Amino acid sequence: MDDLERTRPAQRSGYGSEGYKLTLHANFFELCIPRGLLLYRYHIAFTYDEKTPEISKSLCSNLIMSMIEEHFSDYVGGIVTDGKQNIISKHKLLPGVYTTQQDRSSYELSLKLTGTLLMSDLLNQLETSGEVLPNTRYTPVEHIQALNIILGHYPKFSRHILSPTSNSHFALDTQRISLVAGLHILRGLSLTVRAAQTRLLCNARLVHTICHDECPLDYAMISFIRENGPNMAKLAGFLRGLRIEPTHLPRLRSGRARIKRIAGLAMPEDGDKNTHLPVISRFAAGPKDVLFYRESKAPASQAEVAVTENGSKKRKRAALEGMVSVYEYFRAVYGIEIQDSSLPVLNVGSPSNPSYMPPQVCWLLPNQLSRAPLTAVQTQRLSNICTRNNHDGATNLGRELSRILGSGDSTRESNLENFGLAVARDMITVPGRVLKSPAVIYRDKCNANVRSGAWSSHGVKVGENFRCSRWTFLRITYASTVDKRALDDRSLDRTIEMLYCKMKELGLDIGNFWHPGLRVSLNDKGHVGKGADPLAGALERFTELSHRSPLSLLLVILPRYDEHLYSRIKMLCDIKKGIRNVCVIESKLARANGQFLANLALKINMKLGGMNQLLDESSLGLIGDGRTMVVGVDVTHPSSGRLYPKLPSVAAMVASVGPLLGQWPGMMHVQPAGQEIVPTIGSLLQSRLRVWQAANNEALPENILVYRDAVADRQYQGILDVELLDMRKACREVYHAKSRCRTEEDRLPRITVVLVGKRHHARFTLSTTKTERFHRREQKQDKNPVAGTVVDRGVTDGQMWDFYLQSHAAPRGIAHPAHYIVIFDEIFSGTSESRESPTDAIQRLTYNMCYLVGRSTNAASICPAVFYADLLCSRGRCYLTELLRQGELETGSTELNLHKNVRDTMFYT
Incomplete structure (x- = not known):
C-alpha cells in the first residue's frame, strides 16, 4: 500500500472544556535542544567467523565503547x-571496518552511516500545533x-x-531495601x-526493581527453599x-x-551430545547422585594421587577415571568436602x-535482576515499599533526575552538555x-451515593438478573495437607447460608x-498422573x-491459590462441560x-x-439510543522467564449487546507468540455482530466504537492498515447480507478506534493552591487528583488526538491514569x-462508562471494554497453560472452542 493511500491517524478535534479546572504537577x-543541532546516525555490525563465540x-x-x-x-x-x-x-x-581487542580476542566492527538528523525539523513539526505537514512522516x-x-x-x-x-x-x-x-x-x-x-519533554518516573543479594549461592538457595518450599x-x-563465580x-x-x-539443575535427560551419558537418578539430584564420565589423560602407571591446595594455579590430576560422582570429584581433585549433599547440583554448561x-563452590555475582515469582509476603512488602517510596520520592524527582543524568558529576563532563541539551530542574505544571x-x-x-469514584x-x-434454578458448591482439598484455617462442615454451611442471604x-x-454439595480430595499436584481423575x-x-x-x-472452593488447579478447573468447566462457575479461595471465604x-454476589449475577x-440515558450519550455497539480488544503474550515459553499469544474481543452496557460476551483467537496486531479481528467482529443481532431483533448497529488495548507507537499504522481494514471488510460481508440500502456507504457502520494505554509513565499530582487543598480534604489524600480528572493539554501529543483520564480514586500510592488515543x-x-x-x-462518555464495571462498587481505572477484554485474555491463557501441560497444544493452530452453555455469557469475569 502506497504511503499516500494509507489511512492517516485522526487529528485532534479541539480541546475539552467540560468540568471545573485545576492545576496539576506532571x-x-x-x-x-539547540535548533541548529545536526546529528549523524550510524549502525554497528559485528563480523563473525565460525570460531567466534556469541557476543x-x-x-x-x-566493544562499541x-x-x-x-x-x-x-x-x-x-x-x-x-x-x-x-x-x-x-x-x-x-x-568502515574497525578492529578492537577484548580479553586477548580481536573483533571487527563495521560502521555505516544511516542518516542525518537536523533538530530544527523536529522543532518545526512540533510548532505546527497538530497540523500534519505534507510529504513528511507523521511521527x-x-x-x-x-x-x-x-x-x-x-x-x-x-x-x-x-x-x-x-x-x-x-x-x-x-x-x-531487603525483601528477604x-x-x-x-x-x-x-x-x-x-x-x-x-x-520536548523528559518523562521521569520512580520505578523499583528486584535484585539478588551478593552472597554464596547455597545460602541464596536455602533462603529460597525456606520461603517457597x-x-x-x-x-x-x-x-x-x-x-556465578566459581570459588x-x-x-x-x-x-x-x-x-x-x-543453565538449570541436573536432569536425567542431560548430555545427549556426549559419548558417555551422565547418570542422574532424578531431577535436581544432589552431588552424590550425579555421575559423569572422566577420561584418563595419562598412562595408568603415571596416574597421580597427590592433590594441591584449593585455589592453586597448578594442580596434579587425581587418579579418578570412568563414572565419577560430583561429590567424589570435588573431594579428590579440589579437596572440598561438600557438607550439605541435599542441595541439587547446578548445570553451568548446556542441557546437551x-x-x-x-x-557450595559458587558465589552469586551482584546486580542481577530477579525474575522469579514472589511469595505473597514478598509481594505485600514490595507493594508497601513502592507506595511509600513513590510518595516520598515525588517531591525529589528533579534531584534524582540530575543524579541519574550526571549533571552533578564533577569527574566527567555530562554528555548532555556536550550536545547542548539541558533538562529543567522542576516538574512542569x-x-x-x-x-x-x-x-x-x-x-x-x-440512585447510589457516589463519592470519590466509589x-x-x-440497601x-x-x-x-436472570433466574438461577438451583446451585451448589464443589469443595477441593489436598489429601496430604492439613490447613488450620480451613472451614469445618458447620462453618462452611453457615458461610454458604450468608452468601445465599446476601444474594437475595x-x-x-x-x-x-443443593445440599450437601460436592467434595473432592486431590494430591498436592492437583492429581497429575494416570487413572481416574477425581476432579x-x-x-x-x-x-x-x-x-x-x-x-x-457451581461455586468452586479452592484450598489455596494454585495456578495449575485454577487453570484445570476453568478448562473443564468452560470448554469441556459447559458449567457456569465461580472460584473462591477457602481462607478468604472463611x-x-x-x-x-x-x-462475590455481583460476579455471580x-x-x-x-x-x-x-x-441514566443522558450519561451514555449516543450509546443510549441503542444504535452503537461498544467493542473491546486486547492481546496477551506469554510472560518472559515463565515455565511456559511455548505458549502462543491470545487475542480477545468483547462487545456490548445493548444500550445498558451490562453484558459483554466475548470470543478468543490464538495467534503466534509476540504478535500484537490481530489479523483475524474481522472474524472476531463478525461473531460479535451476530450476537448483537440475536439480542436486538436482527438489527445491526449503526456505530461501532472500538476500544483497543494500546500498542507501541511504531504499530499505530498497523492498526489502521491491518485491523481497521479487516473490520471494514467484515462489516461489508455482514451488512451486505442484511441491508437493502441503495449505496454501499449507507450500509456500513461508522467506526471509531480508541487506543487505551495502561503501561505508560505519566503521573499527575495536585499542586498547593487553595482549590487543590479542598480536593485533598474531599478525598482524604495528599497528592492524587480526584476521580474524573482529565488532561489533554501540556503533555499530550502535538499531532495525535489523545488525552489522559484518571477515572478512579487511588487510596494508596500515586494514581495511574489511562492514556486514550x-x-x-x-x-x-x-x-x-x-x-x-x-x-x-468522547471524554465524558469514556469516563462515565468506567462506572459500569460490574465486579465492584468503584469506578475502574480503564473503560469496561478493555477491562473485560483483558480478563478474557487471562482466561484464554489459563486454557493454553492447561493444554500445554496435557501435551495437547499445537502452537499457531489451537482453537479455544467454548462450550455452547457458556459461549455467549460473561463466563470470564
Whole structure:
C-alpha cells in the first residue's frame, strides 16, 4: 500500500472544556535542544567467523565503547551509543571496518552511516500545533530515538548505575531495601523523551526493581527453599540464567573472574551430545547422585594421587577415571568436602553438553535482576515499599533526575552538555479538568451515593438478573495437607447460608442451595498422573445432577491459590462441560465479611447474564439510543522467564449487546507468540455482530466504537492498515447480507478506534493552591487528583488526538491514569447530531462508562471494554497453560472452542 493511500491517524478535534479546572504537577521536565543541532546516525555490525563465540549484551557494549575510545578519541565527548547497534555523533565519522581487542580476542566492527538528523525539523513539526505537514512522516521517530540515546548514555556506562533496559536506571550507591529470601529492592528512574505540544519533554518516573543479594549461592538457595518450599521446579526457575563465580578456580591471568551462567539443575535427560551419558537418578539430584564420565589423560602407571591446595594455579590430576560422582570429584581433585549433599547440583554448561558444579563452590555475582515469582509476603512488602517510596520520592524527582543524568558529576563532563541539551530542574505544571461523576442507578431507579469514584451497594438491588434454578458448591482439598484455617462442615454451611442471604438481599433471583454439595480430595499436584481423575469425576457428577434437577451455578472452593488447579478447573468447566462457575479461595471465604460476599454476589449475577449497576440515558450519550455497539480488544503474550515459553499469544474481543452496557460476551483467537496486531479481528467482529443481532431483533448497529488495548507507537499504522481494514471488510460481508440500502456507504457502520494505554509513565499530582487543598480534604489524600480528572493539554501529543483520564480514586500510592488515543474517528467528528464538541463527547462518555464495571462498587481505572477484554485474555491463557501441560497444544493452530452453555455469557469475569 502506497504511503499516500494509507489511512492517516485522526487529528485532534479541539480541546475539552467540560468540568471545573485545576492545576496539576506532571512528572515531566522540559528538554531544551539547540535548533541548529545536526546529528549523524550510524549502525554497528559485528563480523563473525565460525570460531567466534556469541557476543553477549555486556560484551557488545564494551566493544562499541572500546572502538570509540581507540579510533575516535578526539570526538569521544560528542559520541553516544545505545550499546547495541546505534551510534549518535555530532561529528561526522569515517565509515568502515574497525578492529578492537577484548580479553586477548580481536573483533571487527563495521560502521555505516544511516542518516542525518537536523533538530530544527523536529522543532518545526512540533510548532505546527497538530497540523500534519505534507510529504513528511507523521511521527519523527528517529529524532526522538536519538535524543533517548543521548539521555541514556551516561547512566548506561556509569559504574554506579545499573541499566537493565534502555530507559530504566537504578543507582547502586543508594540504600538497598531487603525483601528477604536473598532478594533486595533498588529504586531508580525510568526516562523517556516525549514530543508534546510545541515542546520536548523528559518523562521521569520512580520505578523499583528486584535484585539478588551478593552472597554464596547455597545460602541464596536455602533462603529460597525456606520461603517457597521444596519445589525444585520453582528453584530451577529462580536460578536459571544467573551469573556465578566459581570459588574453587583461580582467576584469569588478566585478573578477571571466571564467570559461569546457570543453565538449570541436573536432569536425567542431560548430555545427549556426549559419548558417555551422565547418570542422574532424578531431577535436581544432589552431588552424590550425579555421575559423569572422566577420561584418563595419562598412562595408568603415571596416574597421580597427590592433590594441591584449593585455589592453586597448578594442580596434579587425581587418579579418578570412568563414572565419577560430583561429590567424589570435588573431594579428590579440589579437596572440598561438600557438607550439605541435599542441595541439587547446578548445570553451568548446556542441557546437551552439561558441566556440573555444586552450589557450595559458587558465589552469586551482584546486580542481577530477579525474575522469579514472589511469595505473597514478598509481594505485600514490595507493594508497601513502592507506595511509600513513590510518595516520598515525588517531591525529589528533579534531584534524582540530575543524579541519574550526571549533571552533578564533577569527574566527567555530562554528555548532555556536550550536545547542548539541558533538562529543567522542576516538574512542569499542566491544566486539568474534573468531569462530573454520573448517577449510578440500581433497580427501581434507586440512585447510589457516589463519592470519590466509589459507592456502596447496601440497601440496593441489582439492575437486572436472570433466574438461577438451583446451585451448589464443589469443595477441593489436598489429601496430604492439613490447613488450620480451613472451614469445618458447620462453618462452611453457615458461610454458604450468608452468601445465599446476601444474594437475595441484592435482588438475585437465585434458587435453593443443593445440599450437601460436592467434595473432592486431590494430591498436592492437583492429581497429575494416570487413572481416574477425581476432579473430572466431580464435575461429571454435577452434570448428572443437572439433568435430574436443573443446577445453574457451581461455586468452586479452592484450598489455596494454585495456578495449575485454577487453570484445570476453568478448562473443564468452560470448554469441556459447559458449567457456569465461580472460584473462591477457602481462607478468604472463611473470613468473608459483607463487602466480600457482596462482590462475590455481583460476579455471580454477571455470569448468570444479569446486570449490576446502570447509568441514566443522558450519561451514555449516543450509546443510549441503542444504535452503537461498544467493542473491546486486547492481546496477551506469554510472560518472559515463565515455565511456559511455548505458549502462543491470545487475542480477545468483547462487545456490548445493548444500550445498558451490562453484558459483554466475548470470543478468543490464538495467534503466534509476540504478535500484537490481530489479523483475524474481522472474524472476531463478525461473531460479535451476530450476537448483537440475536439480542436486538436482527438489527445491526449503526456505530461501532472500538476500544483497543494500546500498542507501541511504531504499530499505530498497523492498526489502521491491518485491523481497521479487516473490520471494514467484515462489516461489508455482514451488512451486505442484511441491508437493502441503495449505496454501499449507507450500509456500513461508522467506526471509531480508541487506543487505551495502561503501561505508560505519566503521573499527575495536585499542586498547593487553595482549590487543590479542598480536593485533598474531599478525598482524604495528599497528592492524587480526584476521580474524573482529565488532561489533554501540556503533555499530550502535538499531532495525535489523545488525552489522559484518571477515572478512579487511588487510596494508596500515586494514581495511574489511562492514556486514550483516538486513532480513527467516524462517529464523533463525522456527525452533527450533537452540538457538543467531539472531544468533550468522547471524554465524558469514556469516563462515565468506567462506572459500569460490574465486579465492584468503584469506578475502574480503564473503560469496561478493555477491562473485560483483558480478563478474557487471562482466561484464554489459563486454557493454553492447561493444554500445554496435557501435551495437547499445537502452537499457531489451537482453537479455544467454548462450550455452547457458556459461549455467549460473561463466563470470564
